[in-house]
Amino acid sequence: MELQDAINQRHSIRQFTDKPVEKKMITKIVELAQRAPSWVNSQPWQVYCAMGDTLQEIKNAYRDQDIAGNQGNSDLPVMSREDWAPQTQDNMKQWRHGIVHHFANFDEAHEKMTNASNTLYDSPVILYITIPKASPDWSIFDAGLFAENIMLAATAYGLGTIPTYNSVRFPAILHQTLDVPDDERFIVGISLGYSADTTINSYHSERRPVNEILHFN
Template sequence: MEKNMDFTDVVTKRHSVRDFKDQPVTQKDLTELIKLAQRAPSWVNSQPWKVYVATGKTLQNIKDTYVQRNSEKGNPDFPVMHRDDWSSETQINMKQWRHEIVHHFENFDEAHEKMSGASTNLYHSPAIIFLTIPKGSSLWSVFDAGSFAQTLMLASKDKGLDTIPTYTSVRFPDVIRQAMEIPDDETLVIGISIDYPKDATINTYQSKREPVENILKFKD
């Protein structure tokens, strides 16, 4: 892994990468990153997260099964809301994101092909980190898992690695549970693909953020 970056650069340069090299990260390096992520905050230090890392034949079997079941409707542990049912503010951001993606490529067909192909093949990453929380824990554990995930992704960027957290990777939880031997009393939260990025157009896109004045309010 590479040397440390300036913290501001870590935050601003972290973005979702959708096509990875076949250059596996070592177990030692992944362990170091996960150990750093353990510094994330959690309610009353509950540390509800568990971490499962799929690589090699195990991950390839997962990918093969996902390709075979690609036409099926997903059934993730967390319910999925149709985008049309989201709040109007979030829909504006999502529509802008889709518009930018299309214009990042030559045309809509290319954008659809590249984005769909990447998703179907779980972004060709040689490692996916799956996070779970206990089914019997507080809903606040979802926030804790998010803090862990963000800390992990920033720590990865700091070491020269890129990531993408995806719904796609957990849309068939039965596949992941069997492959990773995850107990039934754990909720599968998210999968995070991680590795070194390919030099590809799909990886040069970085989504915009709302002007801070649109989301910030001070009151003295």
């Protein structure tokens, strides 16, 4: 697959089939992603691959937290939407508007998105990316480059992905279930698997016209 095609085809998948993904393929994807650049080649990332019973345990524990009404407590802080810069708030509004209009009505969109979110998208795999707590902010940037490489490589292998805050809302559960040392923090979880043929997955979000974000001087 051409790089341009992988970039254009990658979009967030919020409903996966139960077809498993081979460990060999996951290993190849992560190995490719390791080519990402990082500050002085520090390669701050670790990847914890949750699948099978382990992933089900995480999904059950998250569900229990949601039922108990507990708020998420991600390692990277979440900023209130109102505090974001106006142009980013506009983009988020446009995304919400786009997804609602992709469905028959608001209620259907809300129901499908909530169900997908509550089940962690039913994906057969989540790749959890951590960095050491003893890291500069630059390592978060590096982890982002690594994460995008994972998603593009997965696209080239015919897999769907979604990076989510949702999957890293409860780090204590993840530390325990995945046996992750306390001196690491969770950056993002990437759900991985084969895309289900559903309305929710056929939504391709928009981007600003390039001349609004590219400034030649």
